[in-house]
Amino acid sequence: MTHDDKPGKTMIGTGRAAALAAGLALLLVLAGCGSDDESPSTNTEKASPDEKKAAMADARTIRERVIGNTVTGTMSPDSAYTEFYAADGSIHGASYEARWTIEDDQLCFDYDESPQIDCYGVKIDGESVEWHRQDEVQGKGTLVEGNPNNF
Incomplete structure (x- = not known):
């Protein structure tokens, strides 16, 4: 019999593997990875309309974070934009201008x-x-501070 063939070695290895598997399963449950019952605060798909609204910026936050800054992004897969939102209510893009207002905690x-x-x-x-x-x-x-494109 070689050192690796000692009786009980397989039992000890199996016991450790079972303990490791049980510990991993416990960690997954505690982390919520194995559960279909996610809390609304971490899953907006299941959040109530009031909870979804709470996740949205209010008028004050929109004014503080967006106005006076530039946003660059997409409105659809093929519709890219970069716009500066001036404090006077104007929007400046590369080849156009528009107007913005804030109504009921929404940017219009x-x-x-x-x-x-x-x-x-x-x-x-x-x-x-x-x-x-x-x-x-x-x-x-993506929010970019100020008007780096000089629109």
Whole structure:
């Protein structure tokens, strides 16, 4: 019998493996990875309308974080934009201007070519911005301080 063939060695290895598997399973349960019951605060898909609204920026936050700065991003896979939101209510892009207003904790956009004013809830996480309408993400962008493009 060799050193590796000693009786009980397999039992000890199996016991350690079982203990490791049990410990890993416990960690996954404690971390919530093995559960379908996620809390609404961490899963916006299951959040109530009031909780979703709470995740959106209010008028004061929109004014503080977006106005006077530039956002660059996309509104659809093929619709990129870079816009500076001036304090006077104007929007400046590379080859156009428009107007913004804040209404009911939403940022509203008035583009000449659009037949209507479009309003979006704004979710801000660090430098990331999401534009929401009817509980769906309509676009995403990145906040850039000031007007680096001199629009």
